[in-house]
Structures are given as C-alpha cells and as structure tokens.
Amino acid sequence: xxxxxxxxxxxxxxxxxxxxxxxxxxxxxxxxxxxxxxxxxxxxxxxxxxxxxxxxxxxxxxxxxxxxxxxxxxxxxxxxxxxxxxxxxxxxxxxxxxxxxxxxxxxxxxxxxxxxxxxxxxxxxxxxxxxxxxxxxxxxxxxxxxxxxxxxxxxxxxxxxxxxxxxxxxxxxxxxxxxxxxxxxxxxxxxxxxxxxxxxxxxxxxxxxxxxxxxxxxxxxxxxxxxxxxxxxxxxxxxxxxxxxxxxxxxxxxxxxxxxxxxxxxxxxxxxxxxxxxxxxxxxxxxxxxxxxxxxxxxxxxxxxxxxxxxxxxxxxxxxxxxxxxxxxxxxxxxxxxxxxxxxxxxxxxxxxxxx
Amino acid sequence: xxxxxxxxxxxxxxxxxxxxxxxxxxxxxxxxxxxxxxxxxxxxxxxxxxxxxxxxxxxxxxxxxxxxxxxxxxxxxxxxxxxxxxxxxxxxxxxxxxxxxxxxxxxxxxxxxxxxxxxxxxxxxxxxxxxxxxxxxxxxxxxxxxxxxxxxxxxxxxxxxxxxxxxxxxxxxxxxxxxxxxxxxxxxxxxxxxxxxxxxxxxxxxxxxxxxxxxxxxxxxxxxxxxxxxxxxxxxxxxxxxxxxxxxxxxxxxxxx
Numbered sequence: 001x002x003x004x005x006x007x008x009x010x011x012x013x014x015x016x017x018x019x020x021x022x023x024x025x026x027x028x029x030x031x032x033x034x035x036x037x038x039x040x041x042x043x044x045x046x047x048x049x050x051x052x053x054x055x056x057x058x059x060x061x062x063x064x065x066x067x068x069x070x071x072x073x074x075x076x077x078x079x080x081x082x083x084x085x086x087x088x089x090x091x092x093x094x095x096x097x098x099x100x101x102x103x104x105x106x107x108x109x110x111x112x113x114x115x116x117x118x119x120x121x122x123x124x125x126x127x128x129x130x131x132x133x134x135x136x137x138x139x140x141x142x143x144x145x146x147x148x149x150x151x152x153x154x155x156x157x158x159x160x161x162x163x164x165x166x167x168x169x170x171x172x173x174x175x176x177x178x179x180x181x182x183x184x185x186x187x188x189x190x191x192x193x194x195x196x197x198x199x200x201x202x203x204x205x206x207x208x209x210x211x212x213x214x215x216x217x218x219x220x221x222x223x224x225x226x227x228x229x230x231x232x233x234x235x236x237x238x239x240x241x242x243x244x245x246x247x248x249x250x251x252x253x254x255x256x257x258x259x260x261x262x263x264x265x266x267x268x269x270x271x272x273x274x275x276x277x278x279x280x281x282x283x284x285x286x287x288x289x290x291x292x293x294x295x296x297x298x299x300x301x302x303x304x305x306x307x308x309x310x311x312x313x314x315x316x317x318x319x320x321x322x323x324x325x326x327x328x329x330x331x332x333x334x335x336x337x338x339x340x341x342x343x344x345x346x347x348x349x350x351x352x353x354x355x356x
Numbered sequence: 357x358x359x360x361x362x363x364x365x366x367x368x369x370x371x372x373x374x375x376x377x378x379x380x381x382x383x384x385x386x387x388x389x390x391x392x393x394x395x396x397x398x399x400x401x402x403x404x405x406x407x408x409x410x411x412x413x414x415x416x417x418x419x420x421x422x423x424x425x426x427x428x429x430x431x432x433x434x435x436x437x438x439x440x441x442x443x444x445x446x447x448x449x450x451x452x453x454x455x456x457x458x459x460x461x462x463x464x465x466x467x468x469x470x471x472x473x474x475x476x477x478x479x480x481x482x483x484x485x486x487x488x489x490x491x492x493x494x495x496x497x498x499x500x501x502x503x504x505x506x507x508x509x510x511x512x513x514x515x516x517x518x519x520x521x522x523x524x525x526x527x528x529x530x531x532x533x534x535x536x537x538x539x540x541x542x543x544x545x546x547x548x549x550x551x552x553x554x555x556x557x558x559x560x561x562x563x564x565x566x567x568x569x570x571x572x573x574x575x576x577x578x579x580x581x582x583x584x585x586x587x588x589x590x591x592x593x594x595x596x597x598x599x600x601x602x603x604x605x606x607x608x609x610x611x612x613x
Contacts, residue, residue: 260450264516267410268523269440269467277475278463282454 012089017070019085024066027113030120032057037123081105145327146334153321153329157314157336164313165340167231168299171238176292179243182208183250184276190254204247211244216302220311231312238299238306245298249291250284257283290352297341297348304337361424362388362527362559363409368418370404370583378404380583382418386561391553393574393591394563395602401583402563406529409561410442411435423526440467443520443558445549447532449512451504457515458500461487464522490518494548510541517548521556528552530562534569542566546573567594 036056073083081104082093101107182204184190191201219237227233262279270278307315314337321329363386370379378401386392394402407413409420411427419428427438443464451460462479465486469479479487491497494514499507504515513533520528530549534542550573553560564570570577571591579587579602587602 260446260448261452263412264444264446264450264519265452265463265466267412267439267442267444268464268519269436269438270463271436271466271471273471274466274469274474278452278455278466282452285454 008086008091012086012091013074015089016083016085016091017067017074019088020070020073020083021063021066021085023084023113024069025063027116028062028066029057029059030116032062033120034116034123084110142325142327145325146331148328149331149335150326150328151332153317153332154336156317157333160307160314160317161336161340163231164303164307164315164337165300165344167234167311167313168238168296168303170235171242171299171303172292172296174235174239175242175246175295179246179250180288182243183247183254184280186247186251187254189257189259190276190280208244208247211240212248214241216241216306217309220306220309224310229310229312234303234306234311234313237311238302241302242295242299246291246295249295250288253284253287253291254280286355290355293348293351297344300344301341360388362386362390362422363561364421365409366419368405368408368420369416370401370408370413371416378583379408379415379418382580382583382585384578384585386559388423388559389553389557391550391560391562391573391575393570393577394561394580395565395567395570395577395587396563396580397603400580402580403531404583405580406444406531406561406563409527409529410439410444412444436467440523441526443523443525443528443552445513445516445520445528445530445533447535449509449516451512451515451519453503453505455504456500457491457496457502457504457507458484458487460504460515461490461500461518461522464490464519467523487518487522490521491515493521493551494518509537510545513537513545514548517545517552520552526558528558528560528562530560532563532565535565542569549573567599570594 033053070083070085073080074086077083077086077093082091082096084106086092087106096104101111185197185200186204186208188201191197216237219240220233223233223236227236257280261283262275265275265279303311303313304315304318307313307317308319310316314333318330318333318337321333363384365382365384368379368382368384369377371377380401382401382405384405394405396402404413408415409422411430415428419426421427422438422441427435430438452463455463459477462477462483465479465483466474469483473479488497488500491500494517496507496511496514496518499511504512507515528549533549534545537545546569549560549562552558562574564574571594574591577587577589577591578585581602587598589598
C-alpha cells in the first residue's frame with residue numbers, strides 16, 4: 001500500500017477515527033439485524049417494509065457506542081494493536097506488519113467483520129438453497145427453448161447485429177476527437193505546472209468520473225427522449241460514456257510516458273504545443289489505438305442492453321421476445337450476440353497485440 | 357570580461373520539493389570556447405546543475421548569466437529564446453523513438469520553425485538539407501529514413517548530436533553522454549562532441565564519469581560533491597589525491613582496478 005507513516009498527525013487521527021467509527025457502526029448494525037432476524041421471529045418477508053426495519057434498529061446508541069469504542073481503540077493502540085482505520089491511513093504499530101494476521105487484533109476484527117457481512121448478506125438477498133434444489137422443473141421449459149434456437153428470427157437478427165456493430169463503431173469514432181483533446185488536460189504530469197492547469201485537471205477529472213459513473217442505460221433513456229427511439233439514441237448514449245472511458249484510459253497512458261523525449265524537445269526551445277506534438281503524441285498513438293479498439297469491443301457488448309430500452313441494435317428485438325417467453329427466438333438472438341462478442345474479442349486482442 | 361564569459365553562475369542553489377538539496381551554493385564561470393568537464397558521484401548535483409543552466413529546472417536561489425544576460429527568472433518567449441541557444445545531449449539520448457531519424461534531427465530547429473507547419477511535421481527543403489548535412493557530419497547520412505529506435509545506442513547518440521547541430525546553439529550541455537554506451541563506442545561519440553567544440557566553436561559543458569575521457573577531451577575540469585564545487589583545475593594535473601578528494605576513499609578501488 002502506501003509508505004508507512006511514522007507520526008500520528010491530527011488529520012490522520014481524525015481520518016482513522018472516522019474509518020473505525022464507520023466500521024464499528026456497520027458491524028454493530030449487522031449484529032443487531034441478525035439478532036432481530038434469528039431470535040425475534042421475523043423470518044417472513046425480512047425486507048418487506050424498510051420503514052419497519054429502520055424502526056427495529058437503534059442507530060443513535062450504536063453510533064455513540066462505536067465512536068467511544070473507536071476513540072478507545074485509537075487511544076490504546078499501543079497495547080491493543082493498530083485499528084483498521086490507522087492501518088488504512090498508512091500507520092501501523094512497530095513490528096505489527098511482520099506478524100501473521102492471527103496475532104493482531106485488527107486481523108480478528110476484520111475476519112469477524114467479513115463473516116458478519118456474509119451472513120447478513122445471506123439474509124438480505126434471501127438466499128434459499130431449498131427452492132433452488134427442488135423447483136427445477138419450473139425452469140425446464142425455458143431451458144428447453146434455449147437449447148432449441150428458432151430460425152424464424154435469424155435473418156432479422158443478423159441485420160440488427162450488423163446495425164449493432166455499426167452503432168458501437170460510430171459511438172467510438174465520435175468519441176475519439178473529444179477524448180483525445182480532453183485527455184491531455186486529465187493527465188497529471190502535464191498539468192502540474194500552474195494552478196490554472198491544476199484546476200483544469202481537477203475539473204476535468206471530476207466531470208469525467210461523474211459521466212462514467214452514470215450507467216449507459218441512463219444516458220440511453222436521456223437520448224431516447226431527446227432524439228427518439230432508435231440506433232441514433234444508442235450511438236449518442238454510448239458516445240458520452242465512451243468519451244469518459246477513453247479519457248481515463250488515454251490520460252493514464254499519457255501519465256506513463258517516458259519523460260526523456262519531452263525534456264529533449266523542451267530543451268530545443270520548442271513551445272508547449274510542439275512539445276506535445278513531438279514529445280508526447282508519438283509515444284501515445286499506438287496505445288491509444290489499442291484502447292480505442294478495446295472500447296469498440298466494450299460498446300458492442302453494451303449496445304445489447306442499450307437496445308433493451310429502445311436504443312436500437314439487436315437488443316431492441318430481444319426484449320419483447322424475453323417478455324413474451326419466446327425462448328427459441330431468444331436463444332437464436334443470444335447466440336448471435338455471443339458469436340459477435342467472441343469474434344470482436346478475438347480480433348481486437350489480435351490487433352492490439354500487433355500494435356503495442 | 358563579460359564578452360568572453362559563456363556562463364557565469366553565482367551562489368546557485370536548488371532544493372527539490374521533497375527537501376533534497378541538490379545544489380548548495382555553486383559559483384562557476386565558463387569561458388567561451390571551453391570544453392568543461394563536470395565530475396562527481398551520482399547524486400552529487402551534476403544533472404541538476406546542467407538542467408538549471410537551460411532552465412529545465414528552476415533554481416531556488418542564486419543567479420545564472422548566459423552570454424552576459426541574467427536568465428535566472430526569464431519566462432515564456434524569452435525562456436524559449438534562451439533554450440534555442442543551448443543544445444542538450446542526454447545520457448538516454450531522448451530521441452522521439454517512433455519518428456524517423458531525419459525528423460528527430462529536424463526537431464532541433466523547433467525553436468525557430470513556424471508553429472503550424474511544425475505541428476504537421478512539414479519542413480522546408482532548406483531545413484531538410486541542413487538536417488541531412490548534420491546527419492552526414494555524424495556519419496549517419498544514409499540512415500535518415502530509419503525509425504530512431506531501429507538504431508544502436510551509439511548511433512542514437514550521434515543522431516542526438518546531429519539534432520543539437522541542427523539547433524545551431526552557442527552552448528552545448530551534455531549530461532553523461534556516453535554513460536549508457538558500450539565502452540568501445542565512447543570515443544566515437546566523444547569525438548563528435550569534441551568536433552562541436554573545436555570545429556563549430558561551441559562552448560561545451562559535459563558531465564562525465566570516466567577520468568580517461570576527461571583528460572583526453574576536456575580543457576578544464578570541475579568536480580561537484582554534495583552540491584558544492586570541490587575541485588577546479590586542468591585535467592592534465594590529475595592525481596590520486598585529487599580523485600580521492602572528489603570521490604572519497606572508495607576512489608582507490610576504481611583507480612587501481
């Protein structure tokens with residue numbers, strides 16, 4: 001992880017306190033939830049009413065208790081051993097790193113935490129092995145359909161598959177120019193010099209992270225109401241998401257370039273644009289190409305889901321057949337997609353291998 | 357006096373953001389036409405000193421005059437004009453690997469070239485001819501079309517020298533130019549740097565590790581240790597005592613072995 005910190009600064013203490021407090025509160029809530037579930041006869045419809053559940057858990061005493069515990073642990077870390085929060089901030093008690101986890105308090109605490117998470121998750125997601133093992137016949141019909149692809153949609157499916165490939169290609173192609181320009185502003189090594197460039201770096205990074213965090217499905221819904229149902233909306237949705245994705249890949253590549261050529265070109269008295277053109281661009285073009293092909297590959301996969309909500313491509317005809325239970329036709333379409341994705345994967349891997 | 361002084365450095369200090377004090381009060385004058393060798397262990401401040409002279413690094417304190425002009429704080433167009441006069445040769449050659457040898461040489465003229473044309477790698481016939489002449493001078497006249505990374509290390513360093521020639525500087529900074537080359541190839545590169553000095557009349561400041569090379573090529577020699585100048589003299593007067601003074605007790609091993 002990060003280099004070990006020797007000194008406990010106030011900001012480090014606060015950071016560690018908040019992390020530990022959150023962990024302890026989380027553990028406390030899960031214990032409370034499990035106790036309520038196991039002993040207070042709440043087995044039917046655990047999460048039917050969130051309101052009900054919230055009423056059953058007592059937050060305030062838990063948070064206060066966790067805060068006290070976190071503070072105590074931090075105060076006594078010399079004898080008890082460092083807390084997860086301290087370790088996470090890079091501070092550990094002398095020699096603790098060399099001991100196996102089973103000889104540290106933190107190791108046992110984290111083990112307990114993971115186990116709590118597992119059992120709580122079991123309850124929350126309503127895991128039920130009995131139904132899985134006894135209810136198979138209900139799925140037999142679906143499986144039979146899936147193993148008997150129907151030729152009725154083969155032609156239509158093929159046509160829309162080609163549309164899907166073009167859709168993904170156009171989204172990628174449109175994303176290249178903006179991503180190329182923006183990626184230079186999102187590369188830390190090029191934006192360190194003045195406060196203005198640093199500000200731009202932060203702004204660009206924030207906007208791009210946000211854009212990437214929004215699912216392409218959501219972008220599709222936005223663009224469907226903007227330009228109407230069809231492949232164009234799908235292109236636009238994947239375009240926005242691709243810009244953000246490519247900026248991340250591109251800028252990381254720019255950050256890892258060899259600084260030597262940049263230094264040499266700067267030393268000739270070249271201006272900033274010339275330094276970028278001669279010192280940076282030649283180094284990043286091959287990896288950029290490789291990432292772009294990879295992005296096309298991703299877009300083919302994503303466009304299926306985009307099609308589900310009306311973004312064109314093969315997903316558009318898949319959705320109604322799933323809804324109607326036409327499993328034979330679903331099977332044909334799914335197989336077409338699988339073959340296309342597999343082929344794209346193979347080709348893009350081969351091309352990328354050649355480029356770099 | 358100032359007309360014959362290519363570089364005049366007074367009280368130069370450089371402290372890096374991580375607190376490392378690389379230069380600690382260096383005073384140095386370099387006369388026009390000199391071939392000055394800079395000696396010192398790795399980490400003694402040689403590279404930092406060279407990079408302060410063409411302002412790839414900004415000094416923390418002190419002053420640097422180049423041909424009588426104080427350049428310690430120049431920025432923008434003035435800084436680029438300063439760098440145009442100073443060619444630099446690097447230990448790792450620092451060519452643009454994916455460009456052709458000829459374009460690498462041409463990039464030496466970027467400080468003068470028109471911005472728009474240079475961004476499209478478009479150069480005039482006159483510039484191409486000058487680049488070709490520079491390449492021929494370092495014995496690589498036939499290799500202009502090759503990709504830079506197709507050449508051997510020694511050849512790449514000669515391309516870097518041609519790039520410096522193309523720049524037509526008055527001063528050359530060479531940062532351990534032969535340290536990553538096969539010993540057998542060192543003289544072929546050093547002779548070209550010597551030619552920049554003797555035939556083209558450029559002042560050369562060159563950091564070196566190898567005492568043999570210093571005595572053979574340099575007209576004067578200074579040594580750095582922990583960011584301070586600890587020796588200055590004629591390379592011909594080298595003794596074991598001088599070396600021990602520069603490198604510390606371990607120098608004995610290197611010299612006898």
